[in-house]
Amino acid sequence: MSDDTDYADLSSRHHCFLQTFINRKIIEQTTLDKITSAINAYYKSPQQSSNQYINDLNPYLIDFHIQIKTAKSQGKNYWALVNLKADEYSKLATYYQPSDTIFFKAIIEKLVQNGGEISNNECLNLGKAAKAGGSTKVEEILNTFIQDNWLRKSEDKARVTLAERSIIELQPMLVDLPDCYLCSQKVLTEKGVIEYQCSHDDCAIQLHTLCAKQWFSTHTKSNPCPNCKKPFK
Ligand SMILES: [Zn+2]
Ligand SMILES: [Zn+2]
Known part of the structure; x- marks a missing residue:
């Protein structure tokens, strides 16, 4: 941290609010509002909204190239902690094997060409083309991307779409949408x-x-x- 005094100016409840984001990465609005109410109650503080906490925190976080950002997905509003400094692909490289990252990039590129949605089969073929492994292995990797909130399957499991984490963290890759x-x-x-x-x-x-x-x-x-x-x- 470049300036501890600034960060220390934030109250304990702001630290608690930020810690929630560090732990959960992505939080849906109604869940976030419940957490905010719980924090307000615990610290016996005036009713401060989630948005007010975010507005208080973002000016501090920008010094560390971090922001709490929002995205809408599937009729819901989400918030996530985003590292603004890391370039998009190097972020992925910290989470996955190189062949998985190639697979992931191929999915994202195809999704962008198709308005944010592709068929599950198309997705699995991209995995095979990226030499991510055999059918079972490719499905496993795809499920990891889904569990990690990058992608989502439709209810009938036939289609794959961008999930909120991609929409928030991969913004520069999604300019064509x-x-x-x-x-x-x-x-x-x-x-x-x-x-x-x-x-x-x-x-x-x-x-x-x-x-x-x-x-x-x-x-x-x-x-x-x-x-x-x-x-x-
Ligand atoms: Zn809108
Ligand atoms: Zn019009």
Whole structure:
């Protein structure tokens, strides 16, 4: 740490909040809010929201090239601790064998070409092409990527998509994916489509399901597109 005095300025409850991120890496919003309430109760502190803790911590963490960042995935909001300094591939090299990393890169590249989604078979073929091993070994490695929150399988197990950790930590590799008009984060294809896309050709903005539902719950009159203001869909 370059400046211990700054970090020491943070209260015990901020340290506790940060420790939770160090332990869990990725936390879904409702879980995070419960943890925050528990921390507030334990330290008998005023009700401070998760976002306030994050806003307090990020200016300190930036000195260490770390930030708490957010991503939306599968209709939920996630937060993760991200190392801004490490380049994306060297991050992976610290977690996996070289052949696994080649497999992983191949999956990510294919996912980006396909809007964030590929078939499970396609994924396994990439593993074989990367010489990650035989069928069983390739499935094992793929399951590791899923357990580590980089990837997710669809409920029917037929498709593989980017999970929240990739969306947060691998941002520079995902520039070709569309951004949500409302929150500026990546929107992924689900079952071959993006559910909320403006049907007017000159607009065609994309929205997360979560962002769209929030927007349309407060803009009920004629369902206006947040960009072109024409009726959405
Ligand atoms: Zn959004
Ligand atoms: Zn529009």
